[in-house]
Amino acid sequence: MVFLTLSCWIRNRGPDRYWKVQEVLSNARHFRGRKNRCYSLAVRAVRRAFVYATKARKIKRRNMRTLWISRIAAASREHGMKYPALMHNLVKSSVEVNRRVLSDLAITEPKSFLSLAKLARARQQEGFGAALGDGKEPPGVFSRIVTLQ
């Protein structure tokens, strides 16, 4: 027999169980039910939550882009244009403003957004203007053809 004295029978199970448990439970405090209190349930829920958080970092970028697109669509419909027409004509006019900035302009700088919408509208009507109009530039819109005076 190895454990001949009483002191040898005592096992030291590890001094920091409390802090290891708190490390997990502190991430679970806002959960619903017993998984915010009981370690065995909390461990599973916390692992699931971290997996969802990891996957959500990519999904967040997708959601933000759809939100920007719906905001830009709403603002452009206020000015009588549709979102695909606006974006295509801005690209054709070589205005490389991304959707994040466009949606911020639509909210905080409505006049700047209106001017961009008018530019896109002028570019959209360019074909009509060339076919039906008198060859003059639409008023108030800068185009590629800059005449030096």
Add this chain to the structure above:
Amino acid sequence: MSSFTKSAQQWATFARSWYLIDARMQPPGKIATMCAIRLQGKHKPIYHALSDVGDHVVVMNSRHIAFSGNKWEQKMYSSHTQYPGGFKQVTATQLHSKDPKAIVKLAVYGMLPRNLSRRTMMQRLHLFPEDDLPEDILLNLTEELPQPREIPRRLNEYSQEEREAFPTLWTPLPQTFK
């Protein structure tokens, strides 16, 4: 608008408007899309699904909606009473005669997103079968939306001058031709 105080600008941006739509001689689906967009708040650049930015929509004359094609006889609305043998199917005509608001209400309900805010958005939709609106709703209205469909006129609603001015495909024969 830039001369408003910050609080006044905030109030004006997030205020809930009341829109009026006249559904006389309009297809209920087109009315419903207009309603659904404004109930969700998707017509505003500040839209977010959680922000509760939807507006109120009042639809009047819902008794006088006009389905295209043969939908009054062919479109079926189904429901189940959850008792055995309780599957009910009614045509659009029967449903409209029982409840003149139901067609527009079901159309809008199906066009809203399937989440918990759908019920609150439906609470903000106000349907009236005729054009007599109650006082408190009339006081709240801010804007009337244009009708999606141009109502065609009957032949007897055109004046004689318009009928004569309409282009013909052939020159009429002279009266003396035999």
